Structure formats: structure tokens, C-alpha cells
Amino acid sequence: MADTAKPKGGSARASGSRRRSRKDTNGLGNETPETLLDYYRQMLFIRRFEERTGQAYTQARIGGYCHLNLGEEATVVGLMTALQERDYLFTNYRDHGYAIGKGMDPKRVMAELYGRVDGVSKGWGGSMHMYDTETRMLGGYGIVGGQLPLATGAALAVTYRGGDEVVMCQMGDGTTNIGAWHESLNIAKLWNLPIVFVVINNFTGMGTTVEMSSAEPDLYKRGSAYRIEGERVDGRDVLAVRDTASRLIERAREEQTPFILEAWSYRKKGHSVVDPAKYRTDEQRELASADENDPVLTFGDQLAKAGILTDELREEIAASVKAEVAEAADFAENSAKPDPSTLFDYTYATPVPNESRRMPADPVFAE
Amino acid sequence: MSVITYRQALRDTLRAEMVRDENVLVIGEEIGVFEGSYKITEGLLKEFGPRRVKDTPIAEEGFVGAAIGAAMLGLRPVVELMTINFSLIAIDQIINHAAKIYGMFGGQTSVPLVIRTPGGGGQQLGATHSQNIELFYSFIPGLKVMAPSTPAEASSMLRAAIRDDDPVLFLENLGLYNSKGEVPDDYAEPKNDNVATIGRAAVTREGSDITLIGYSRMAMVAGQVAEKLADEGISVEVVDLRSLRPLDRQTFVDSVKKTGAAVICEDDWLTYGIGAEIAASIQEGAFDYLDAPVRRVAMAEVPMPYAKPLETAALPSVESITTAIKETLSAVGKRVG
Numbered sequence: 141m142a143d144t145a146k147p148k149g150g151s152a153r154a155s156g157s158r159r160r161s162r163k164d165t166n167g168l169g170n171e172t173p174e175t176l177l178d179y180y181r182q183m184l185f186i187r188r189f190e191e192r193t194g195q196a197y198t199q200a201r202i203g204g205y206c207h208l209n210l211g212e213e214a215t216v217v218g219l220m221t222a223l224q225e226r227d228y229l230f231t232n233y234r235d236h237g238y239a240i241g242k243g244m245d246p247k248r249v250m251a252e253l254y255g256r257v258d259g260v261s262k263g264w265g266g267s268m269h270m271y272d273t274e275t276r277m278l279g280g281y282g283i284v285g286g287q288l289p290l291a292t293g294a295a296l297a298v299t300y301r302g303g304d305e306v307v308m309c310q311m312g313d314g315t316t317n318i319g320a321w322h323e324s325l326n327i328a329k330l331w332n333l334p335i336v337f338v339v340i341n342n343f344t345g346m347g348t349t350v351e352m353s354s355a356e357p358d359l360y361k362r363g364s365a366y367r368i369e370g371e372r373v374d375g376r377d378v379l380a381v382r383d384t385a386s387r388l389i390e391r392a393r394e395e396q397t398p399f400i401l402e403a404w405s406y407r408k409k410g411h412s413v414v415d416p417a418k419y420r421t422d423e424q425r426e427l428a429s430a431d432e433n434d435p436v437l438t439f440g441d442q443l444a445k446a447g448i449l450t451d452e453l454r455e456e457i458a459a460s461v462k463a464e465v466a467e468a469a470d471f472a473e474n475s476a477k478p479d480p481s482t483l484f485d486y487t488y489a490t491p492v493p494n495e496s497r498r499m500p501a502d503p504v505f506a507e
Numbered sequence: 508m509s510v511i512t513y514r515q516a517l518r519d520t521l522r523a524e525m526v527r528d529e530n531v532l533v534i535g536e537e538i539g540v541f542e543g544s545y546k547i548t549e550g551l552l553k554e555f556g557p558r559r560v561k562d563t564p565i566a567e568e569g570f571v572g573a574a575i576g577a578a579m580l581g582l583r584p585v586v587e588l589m590t591i592n593f594s595l596i597a598i599d600q601i602i603n604h605a606a607k608i609y610g611m612f613g614g615q616t617s618v619p620l621v622i623r624t625p626g627g628g629g630q631q632l633g634a635t636h637s638q639n640i641e642l643f644y645s646f647i648p649g650l651k652v653m654a655p656s657t658p659a660e661a662s663s664m665l666r667a668a669i670r671d672d673d674p675v676l677f678l679e680n681l682g683l684y685n686s687k688g689e690v691p692d693d694y695a696e697p698k699n700d701n702v703a704t705i706g707r708a709a710v711t712r713e714g715s716d717i718t719l720i721g722y723s724r725m726a727m728v729a730g731q732v733a734e735k736l737a738d739e740g741i742s743v744e745v746v747d748l749r750s751l752r753p754l755d756r757q758t759f760v761d762s763v764k765k766t767g768a769a770v771i772c773e774d775d776w777l778t779y780g781i782g783a784e785i786a787a788s789i790q791e792g793a794f795d796y797l798d799a800p801v802r803r804v805a806m807a808e809v810p811m812p813y814a815k816p817l818e819t820a821a822l823p824s825v826e827s828i829t830t831a832i833k834e835t836l837s838a839v840g841k842r843v844g
Contacts, residue, residue: 228580262613271612278579279612283603289572290604296573297580300532300558320599323569330564486610487648489617489672492706494753496648504756505792 147341147350147358147372147404166446169379173448179221179378180439180449181457183213186237187436188465189246193236193253193267196469197413202253205282206267209237211408211428212340214435216241218381219338219403222389223308228276228298230291231310233268234340235280238310243275246464247471256475263478264486285320287311288337292324295333299396306392307335308385314345316362317353325366328398335398336388337363340375342407347419360402368398375403376435406433509692514684516658517547517623519695520665521585525555527697528583531669532559534574535587536567544589545625545684571597571622575605575674578620583669588624591678592638605674606649617672621665627681627724628774628822634810637818639775641723644676645751651705652751654678656726658688660749662695663703671705678751680724680774708755710762714744716841717832718762718769720785722748725772725823732772732828743832751781759785760792767798768839770831772823777805799838802831 168176190208197206209216212234220241223229231238239249244260252259253267261271268282278294281287291309298305315321316339328335339359343350350357360370373384381403388399406428410417420428431437443449449457484497498504511519525531537544539552539562552560563570567588574584588594594601601622609617628637645652651673655661661679668675693699711726712733721729726747733743744766746759763769769789771782782803789801807821 230576259613261611261615264613265611269611271615273615278616279608281604283599286572286599286604289569289600290576290579292569293573293576293578293584294580295576297577297582300577300582320568320572323564323566324572326564327566327569327573331561486614488651489609489614489619490705492651492671492753493704494706494750494755494757496753503791504788505760 147402167442168446171379176443176448177453177457179217180443181461182217182241183378183436183439184457185246185461185464186213186216186240188461189240189250189468190236192465192469193250194409194413196253201473202267203255204266204268205233206253206413207234207411208409208413209234211406211434212342212375213237214378214439215340215375215381215403215405218378219308219310219385222382222385224306226276226305227389228278228291228294228305228307229310230278230287230294230307231280232284232287232312232315233280233282234312235268235270239270239272239277239280242272242277244270244272244277246468250468250472251475254472254475255477256472257478258471258475285311285315285318288315288320288324291335292328292333295328295335296331299331299333304393305334306389307333308338308389309335310338310340312345313339313341313343313350313359314348314353315339316359325363325368325398329366329368332396333398334392334396336385336392337398337400338385339400339402341402341404343404344407344411346411346415347417360400363398363400368400370400370402372402372404375405376433376438378435378439405435408434508689510687510689511658512684513658513661513686513688514545514547516661516690516694517665517679518549520662521547522551522554523695523697523699524666524669525551525559530581530583531585532561532582533585533587534561534563534570536563536565536589538562538587543587545681547623548587567593567597568600572600572604574620575600575608575618578618578674579608579616583619585621585623585669588622590636591624591626591640592636594622594624595640598643601644601650601674601676602647606647609673610649618674619672620674621668621677622675623665623677623679625679625681625684626774627683628806628811629818630681631813631815631818632811633813637811639806641676641678641751642775642779642781645781647752649674650752651675652678653705654723654749654751656683656723656747656749658686659690659694660703662690663701664749666699666701667703667705670702675705678723682724683727686727703749706750706753706755708746708748708750708758710744710758711747712743712745714742714766716742716766716768717836718744718746718759718766719772719828719832720746720748720759720769721772722751722781723774725774728823728825728828729772732825732832735825736829736832741832741836754784754788756788756792760789763789763793764796767796768835769797770802770804770828770835772804772828774823775806776808777803778808780805799835802835804828804831
């Protein structure tokens with residue numbers, strides 16, 4: 141089957157398996173307007189940041205592969221607000237929003253996209269490799285599944301030292317079919333590691349649907365062979381994501397054991413900026429562009445209906461977000477390009493004799 | 508000085524480093540309860556407990572990757588891969604992650620990881636268990652690859668590998684585990700600071716007629732060849748590469764400049780092998796000094812057979828290296844016995 145609004149078989153642990161009810165009261169729980177507006181602003185910020193990124197990419201200011209979080213904003217903000225500052229994060233290559241959400245300066249994230257010295261990875265990583273020791277976002281990773289064993293090992297280091305941090309390991313739906321997934325789940329459970337594996341289910345790994353690639357398409361159930369509990373949440377609902385993620389994160393911390401969280405939402409655009417997504421059926425295309433599946437729009441409307449987001453405030457937030465994104469782009473544009481003389485600065489952490497510093501046409505033995 | 512095996516040098520040094528630094532832990536298959544397929548980790552579980560001696564499931568990608576992740580947070584894991592052949596299952600984690608994390612993120616996080624693993628044919632282990640694929644790792648910037656050939660080197664180089672902040676592929680050899688050699692009396696002391704320099708080759712025997720270059724088990728065999736040929740009046744200079752990345756080209760090129768001829772012996776396949784890199788470096792660094800083409804003695808290019816006569820025929824030996832040396836010296840016009 142093509143995209144379905146709600147993945148099949150999502151009945152177990154129903155807490156996060158449905159859209160948060162918006163009939164009773166306003167569906168916003170007991171949140172303060174400040175918190176709700178903060179989430180809205182963060183979501184809108186990611187939306188505009190990613191749109192600007194796409195634009196800069198088409199203007200050839202950004203190179204390489206470039207994957208955007210468009211449509212995933214509620215999931216990103218929900219997950220990142222559920223994490224404590226001391227918790228660690230590993231993600232896949234669709235990482236810009238997560239980097240910002242975990243606390244990296246958007247200016248430096250944009251500078252990384254531009255390949256400049258002020259980038260979070262000093263221009264060495266690019267779109268897929270945001271990294272910052274300070275905020276404990278330990279990497280976007282470009283190889284599907286590559287981050288899973290690493291995150292598992294980070295959780296091992298936490299327990300080795302008796303720490304109380306939790307590791308969150310984000311990935312896409314397609315990743316649940318790779319060997320590293322199974323090996324990491326098994327090890328995480330065997331070794332009682334405090335880690336939450338978060339599967340972002342946007343129903344397609346590039347162009348291959350979950351049903352085409354996963355014999356068990358209910359992805360949150362895929363830890364059952366390792367006795368790992370899983371839950372599914374509507375990834376379009378920032379509060380549902382935050383609440384479910386918080387619960388699993390705190391349980392992982394408390395019980396010292398891994399969990400799986402599946403968050404589903406629609407990828408608004410193609411797999412990457414250059415992908416026109418021609419493989420999508422009409423139905424899939426409609427779902428991906430439907431207003432009701434746009435988390436920024438629906439959350440804004442919800443807040444408006446509740447009287448929290450006035451038209452005036454909406455414009456004000458939009459303007460301030462626009463200005464901040466523009467500031468990030470300006471910062472990136474004006475940041476210096478790395479000097480070729482720094483080419484050999486980061487091959488090794490411990491310098492040793494006979495490291496090669498040969499440029500392509502240099503002889504092996506310099507005079 | 509005392510005389511011990513290569514195996515004991517590794518075991519005692521590993522133990523000493525675990526005593527010295529709480530962050531050092533060992534991770535691998537069958538290393539705890541079973542005490543290691545080759546008993547390098549014998550006694551460690553009893554002494555240090557399961558927190559620091561972690562038996563793993565058969566999941567090389569998973570546990571090598573986990574060791575990398577733990578190293579990113581500052582632990583200093585020493586992973587044992589039962590043989591280098593099994594590293595193929597973990598190769599994405601080694602090449603795409605361990606080797607990249609320091610550079611790819613702009614030098615923010617180092618990966619102080621050691622992967623110990625033996626290569627080595629000659630044990631009748633057949634095609635999938637007899638390969639010497641250290642080349643794959645020696646090819647990769649960001650990794651360091653060390654290959655000790657004696658117990659003393661095994662000790663000082665393992666210490667260096669553990670204390671280094673970069674990922675090190677530490678190549679052992681099944682054929683060396685029982686070999687014996689002298690080590691300093693305090694080699695097993697946690698306070699010992701006898702740390703080898705990564706990236707340095709060594710002239711292990713001086714000679715004047717020809718340079719013989721090898722590493723790991725072949726460095727030991729090279730020594731035997733030199734000893735034998737000395738009786739025939741041929742003076743062989745032996746260079747032990749010791750470090751495959753970084754590669755110390757100057758040491759062997761200087762030797763070739765002195766002798767005017769070179770033979771390389773390697774336990775891997777010849778085509779595209781490590782010897783090819785050595786030969787290319789010699790032609791570039793000592794072109795005017797060469798009196799004969801550089802020769803390579805390497806494994807026959809077949810999947811390693813099980814049957815002993817076939818396996819023996821496929822492997823470089825004292826005899827085959829001797830032949831290559833004599834033929835090279837004949838080409839030079841030197842008298843050979």
C-alpha cells in the first residue's frame with residue numbers, strides 16, 4: 141500500500157498512536173502559552189531555515205547532498221525538548237533541525253552548510269555531518285545505520301562511568317532493515333544501555349515504501365525479538381512527540397534499558413533537495429502536501445483557535461524568524477572559506493612521524 | 508632482559524595498561540569467560556571483572572561500532588577481532604566511522620581505539636580464514652596501522668597504540684604468537700613508559716649487499732633469511748616496516764640507497780599489495796641507486812587452499828625469498844653462492 145496517514149497496526153500502546161485529541165478542551169494540555177509559542181517558533185524556524193537552505197543549495201552556495209527536515213518539524217522539536225541538556229544525540233544525515241534543536245547556533249549550522257570556517261564542523265562535514273561536543277549532538281552520519289553502533293557505544297560509556305545521561309539515536313524508517321540495527325538493539329538490551337532508538341517513519345526510504353522494504357512494517361514492534369518495548373507516536377503533533385519521548389527517555393534513564401520510538405510524519409519534499417520525487421503516486425503527493433499534514437500550519441492554527449497565537453503575534457514571530465534565518469545566511473555568507481593550508485590539520489589527533497602532507501602533484505619525496 | 512613469547516608480551520602489556528588507566532577496557536568475542544581464542548586475554552576477566560572485560564555477541568559491526576562510540580566519549584577500548592578476516596564484517600564502522608570521526612567533524616572528537624587482530628596463513632584454515640587484508644586499512648587516512656614482529660615490539664607498540672588518541676589497527680599474526688624474544692625486565696610494569704613511536708620503521712639487521720623489507724611475520728622470516736645467507740657470504744640488510752600507516756619510506760629508501768638492491772616479502776597478495784607501494788616508493792626515492800629491478804615475494808594469487816602441500820606452495824617462504832634475493836644479486840652482477 142502507498143502512504144497511509146496512520147501506519148497499519150498501530151494500536152499497541154495507544155498513547156502516542158493517535159493524533160492528540162483536539163476535541164476536548166483545546167488539545168494543548170496544561171502548557172503555558174509561553175511554552176507553546178516557543179515550540180511554534182522553533183518549528184517555524186526549522187521550516188524557514190530549511191527553505192532557505194534549499195534556496196541556497198539551488199544557488200550553489202551549498203554543495204554535496206542536502207536533506208531537509210521539511211514536514212518533520214514537530215517531531216524534531218518534540219524530540220529535542222524531551223532531551224535533557226546532558227543527554228547525547230546521534231542522528232542520520234537529515235540533521236539540520238536536530239542540530240539547531242539540540243542547541244547549536246543556527247548561524248554556525250548554516251556556515252557548515254556553506255562550508256565555512258565558522259561551521260560547527262569547521263567546514264569539514266557539510267550538511268550530513270553536523271557535530272558539536274558542547275551541546276552533545278555527536279553527529280549527523282551519512283551512512284545509513286552507521287550511527288546506531290556508535291550511539292550504543294556512547295551509552296556503554298555512560299554506564300561504564302555510572303552516569304545518568306541518556307543517548308538518543310535517530311534514524312529513518314529504511315534503517316530498520318540494516319544489520320547494524322539488529323546488532324545494536326541486541327547489544328543495547330544485553331548490556332542494559334540507556335538509549336532510545338527513534339525511527340522517523342516518513343513512509344519512504346528515498347523512494348522505497350516501508351511496505352516494500354520491511355517484512356514487519358510496524359516499525360516500533362521491531363525490537364520485540366530483543367525484548368525492547370516500542371511505541372508509535374504521531375510525529376505531526378509536537379506535544380505528543382515530546383510527551384512520549386520524555387516518558388521513554390526517563391524510563392531509559394531510570395530502568396537502564398533501551399526503547400524504540402517510532403514517529404511518523406510526511407516528508408514534504410523529495411529525499412534530498414535535488415529529488416523531484418517523481419516516483420510518488422498522486423495519493424502520496426497529496427498526503428505530503430496536505431495542510432492537515434503540515435505540522436507548522438496545524439499547530440499554528442491550533443494555537444490561534446485557542447486564542448494563544450493572535451494574528452499579530454503570528455506575524456511578529458514570522459518576521460523575527462525570517463530575520464534570524466536571514467542573519468544566519470548572512471553570517472554563513474560572510475564567514476571565511478577554509479584555507480588549503482589547513483588541509484592536514486585533522487587527519488590525526490596525535491601527531492606521529494611520517495604522516496603524509498603531500499599535495500596531489502607533489503613527489504613522494506620532497507627535496 | 509627476559510625471554511618470553513609474543514603472546515605473553517601482548518597479554519602482560521594489555522594487563523599493565525588496564526591497571527594503569529581505568530578508561531582502558533577490552534571488548535570482543537570470547538575474550539572473557541573463554542579467555543580469548545588465542546589466549547591473549549587470559550586471566551583478565553578474573554582480575555578486572557565483566558565491566559572492563561566485555562564478552563560480546565557475534566556482531567562485529569555492532570561491537571566495533573560500540574567501541575568507537577565509547578571511545579568518542581573518552582574511553583580507550585581495546586577490541587579483539589578473532590582474526591582480521593572477521594574485520595570485513597565491521598569494515599563500515601572501521602573505515603567510514605573510526606577513521607573519519609576526527610576529521611569529518613573538524614577535529615572535535617578523537618577516537619582512541621585499538622583493534623587488535625591477527626592475520627596469518629599457514630594454519631590450514633582455508634580460504635576465508637587465511638587472508639592478510641591489512642592493506643585495506645593501511646590505505647585509509649585517519650587510521651594508524653601497526654604490525655609488530657617481535658615480543659619486544661608487541662609490548663612497546665601495543666602500549667603506544669593504547670596511549671595514542673587515534674584509531675589503531677594493531678596487526679598480530681597467528682604464526683608469531685608462540686615466537687620468543689627478549690623483552691626488558693619491566694615490560695609488564697604499569698609504570699613502564701617504553702612506548703614505541705608509531706610511524707617508524709627499523710633496520711633490524713645491517714647489511715651491504717641487498718635490502719630485504721618485510722613486516723609482521725615476514726619481518727621475522729626476513730631475519731631468518733638474512734641469517735642463512737650470511738653463512739653464504741651474502742650481507743642482507745633487513746628493514747621491518749613496523750608501521751604500515753603512516754609509512755616510514757625514508758628508512759627503507761635510505762637502506763636501498765646504501766645497498767643498491769631490494770626484495771620485499773609480504774604475506775598478502777602481490778597485485779596492488781603493500782609491496783607494490785614499497786616498490787613504487789623505492790623507484791621514486793632511490794631510482795639512481797638501483798642496480799636491479801625491485802623484486803616482490805608474495806602469496807600466490809589464489810583463495811588459500813586447505814590441503815597442506817597447496818597451502819605451503821602458495822605462501823612465501825625462506826626458500827622463495829632466498830631465490831628472489833639470489834636472482835636479484837645475479838642481475839646486479841654480484842657473486843652469489
